Amino acid sequence: MLWTEIRSWAKSLGYETIKNKEPVEYSWTKLDDSNPDNSGVAPSVSKLAKAIYNHYTDNKWIDHQEKYNEE
Secondary structure (H helix, E strand, C coil), rough: EEEEEEHHHHHHHCEEEEECCCEEEEEEEECCCCCCCCCEECCHHHHHEEEEEEHHHHCCCCHHCCCCCCC
16 A cells, blocks of 8 residues: 555545654544544554544444454
């Protein structure tokens, strides 16, 4: 996954993402909400995408993701 693709996808869903260079980490925030729980930090692009997806879907698919990781 490319950072620019995830950034564009997140923006289309109403999220802002920021790439920090030292140390490399990715921050995300839901733009139209002032709730601090609607933000986070991820250590990689794939985990950034997963965190945004889980927030966007209200954690609907976490059980499936955990089962997949076990296999």
